[in-house]
Every structure is written in structure tokens, then in C-alpha cells.
Amino acid sequence: MGKNLREPLLKLLIEQKEGYISGEEISQRLICSRTAIWKHINELRSEGYQIEAKPKAGYRLVYRPDRVAPEELIPHLSTTSIGRAVRYQRSVPSTQSLAHEWAKEGAQEGSLYLTEEQTAGRGRMGRIWHSPTHSGIWMSLILRPPIPLNQSPQLTLLTSVAITRALRKQTNLPIQIKWPNDLLIHGKKVCGILTELRGEQDQVHYVVQGIGINVNATESVWPEELRPIATSLAIEGGRTFSRPELIGAICGELETLYDGYLSYGFTPIRILWEEYAGMLGQEVTARTGQGSVKGIAKGLAETGALLLETHTGVQTIFSSDIEW
Incomplete structure (x- = not known):
């Protein structure tokens, strides 16, 4: 065997x-x-x-040691596809790169790459993501949605809603979403999502979603410059959490929302996202490639873009860093 x-x-x-x-x-x-x-x-x-x-x-x-290996995860899974195929290594440079290779080999939808530690984790815009060993959830999910390329940003928002729902239920912490890909607790970052894909104009071939969650980390494991802006579930909750249990809950929420998205479109996801977004009604600054735009965050367009009410009218922001 x-x-x-x-x-x-x-x-x-x-x-x-x-x-x-x-x-x-x-x-x-x-x-x-x-x-x-x-x-x-x-x-x-x-x-x-x-x-x-x-x-x-x-x-x-x-x-039992705190591990996210398949034998620890499987008892917490209630899904039919997401998380049912798993690759696991104790330490990798980046789950994202390895998941891309696996997707090209033909990995089934819902396949998950898991690790205890990333030595070269990546965030948005080429930033480094710190992934200390055995302290967080560092994983990449492979999806094969039958959607055109221009709808792919909606998947980041869907994932942010699914993770928020799962973590709120499991931890009772006041997690909020910051557009486009961060989750915050009391203004500090606890989770980041990196969506990468391969496809053509009319069709996405596959999507790799990198998910990094600070679970049981203490401030001492982070570089000095991250301590004022990052937090973990354990810091905020005053206790440690079972990482396999959290992953199982996240996979369950992801599968439910993803199946609903494929059947009913983005509107139900948009409504949920706006419910969990702490920035709506607040003044924010969107730093784009063309400069900075200030305005009141009003909600999401059907594309997943952010709607900002400025002194010149409502502007649609497709990609930017948000200060709030």
C-alpha cells in the first residue's frame, strides 16, 4: 500500500x-x-x-505535531473537489511556482499545494511574502473556471469572501476585506491572496490562487518593518488555532461559493463582499500607475473593479494599492 x-x-x-x-x-x-x-x-x-x-x-x-500534511487535513474536508488532490512538502521556495508546474501537467480542478514553510514566498507586484515555518497557512489552489479572461479578477474577490467567512466562523475574530486581495483585523494584515493565471482572450486555461494566512505567528518571527502592519489569528485571538481545521473550513466555503459563482454569476459574491468590506463609505487613496485618486469607496462594479466617488464623479479602479 x-x-x-x-x-x-x-x-x-x-x-x-x-x-x-x-x-x-x-x-x-x-x-x-x-x-x-x-x-x-x-x-x-x-x-x-x-x-x-x-x-x-x-x-x-x-x-500530534502541528502539520498541514494530507493525513492531517483529510479528516477536516467535507468537499468533493477542492482539497481532494494534495501535494505537500515540508519546505519549498514557493507553492505558487510549484502549483503552476502541476497545473501544466494537468492537475485536476481543486488541487492544493501545501507547505509548512516558504523560503521565497511571493505577494502582489513582486513583493516578498514572509512565510515562517509551521506558523501559517501557505498554499496554492488550482482552478479551471470556464470564464473569459476579463472576469478573472472576480476570483480574487470570491476567495477573499470565502476565507473571511471561514475564519470568522472558526475564530470569531472581526476580519474585514480590503480591496483587492487583503484581509485585515483591526487594520493589520492577516491574509493575502495572489491570483495568477494562464489563458487567452476568450478563455482561462487555469488559475493558481496563492493564499497566505498568518495563523499562529508571534511578532518575533517577522522582520521589524512588518510588525506595525501585520498580525496573526493567534495574536488577535489570544490562542493558537489548528491549521488543518482552518484549511478544511476554507476549502468548504470556497467550494460552496465557487459552485454558486459558476451557476449564478458574480452578483451574489459582490453582495457578500460588500458586507465584509470595512472600507465602504470611507475615504481611501488609490495609487495607480497613472497617479493617486482620492475618494469615498462606494462598492464593486460587476467586473470586480472598485467604485470610488471623487469630486469629479464616480471612478472605476481596476488595479491599485489602496490606502485607507
Whole structure:
């Protein structure tokens, strides 16, 4: 059974709670040899799982490390496509680059690339994204939406709504959306979304959505210049959160909203986005390639562009950095 044995083996150990499960029972339930069980137990131990072996009693899971590996994620998934195909590596330069390669190889829609640490994480406009090990959710999602290229910005907004809904339910924190791709708590950034795609004028071939969420990070892991502007769920909530549980919740919200989007279009997403956007009715400055525009944020156009009410009338902002 090879690596496929690890997920059901870990599931059996987790289900036992504090009790033991015998090697014979594992062998019968997973249809494998006792030698194969021992090999995989040792592999799990090498990755930080503490598993006690007691003669005549069997195996007992004593401690689970905080990992986002598939065997930890699967128990939290309720989806049919998103998150069902997963690639996982403990450390990578960027999940975004690897997801692009996987998409070109033909990865199915909903495929997810996960890591514990990025050494060269990317944000919008070529910025660096700091992804300290085991402290956040660093992942890239592959979608293949049957939409024209000019509608692709709507996917960033859809994802920001899905993550906001999932995190609010899981943490009870007052998360707000900042156009076009950030989530904030009390004005500080907790999540960023990077949408990249390949396609032609009339059709998107595939989309890779990079999602970075500061989950259990403390201020000490960030460079000095980020500390006044970044935060984490743990800092704001006063406790740590299960990353696999959060990913499962995010995948569930994403699948629900994405299926709805493909059936009913962008309007329901726009309504939800405006509900969660903290900047509506506020004066903001949009810094575009053509200069700065000041105005009151009024909402979204059907394209996903931001509508700003300025002294010369309503302007449509398609791409910019927002100061608010």
C-alpha cells in the first residue's frame, strides 16, 4: 500500500483517542502486514508524532505535531473537489511556482499545494511574502473556471469572501476585506491572496490562487518593518488555532461559493463582499500607475473593479494599492 497506508493508519490512531489499538486489528482493518505497520509507525515518529508501543496492548498516539500534511487535513474536508488532490512538502521556495508546474501537467480542478514553510514566498507586484515555518497557512489552489479572461479578477474577490467567512466562523475574530486581495483585523494584515493565471482572450486555461494566512505567528518571527502592519489569528485571538481545521473550513466555503459563482454569476459574491468590506463609505487613496485618486469607496462594479466617488464623479479602479 506504500504511502497510502499512512493516512488510514493515522486516522485509526486518532480515532482511538487515549486508548490502544492492537497491531493485529490494524493489520486486519488496513489489510497489510505487521512489518508495514511498524515501518509507517517509525516514519510518523520521525515527523514528530509520539506513538507509544506496548506489548499485548498495541499502539497509542500520545502527541500530534502541528502539520498541514494530507493525513492531517483529510479528516477536516467535507468537499468533493477542492482539497481532494494534495501535494505537500515540508519546505519549498514557493507553492505558487510549484502549483503552476502541476497545473501544466494537468492537475485536476481543486488541487492544493501545501507547505509548512516558504523560503521565497511571493505577494502582489513582486513583493516578498514572509512565510515562517509551521506558523501559517501557505498554499496554492488550482482552478479551471470556464470564464473569459476579463472576469478573472472576480476570483480574487470570491476567495477573499470565502476565507473571511471561514475564519470568522472558526475564530470569531472581526476580519474585514480590503480591496483587492487583503484581509485585515483591526487594520493589520492577516491574509493575502495572489491570483495568477494562464489563458487567452476568450478563455482561462487555469488559475493558481496563492493564499497566505498568518495563523499562529508571534511578532518575533517577522522582520521589524512588518510588525506595525501585520498580525496573526493567534495574536488577535489570544490562542493558537489548528491549521488543518482552518484549511478544511476554507476549502468548504470556497467550494460552496465557487459552485454558486459558476451557476449564478458574480452578483451574489459582490453582495457578500460588500458586507465584509470595512472600507465602504470611507475615504481611501488609490495609487495607480497613472497617479493617486482620492475618494469615498462606494462598492464593486460587476467586473470586480472598485467604485470610488471623487469630486469629479464616480471612478472605476481596476488595479491599485489602496490606502485607507
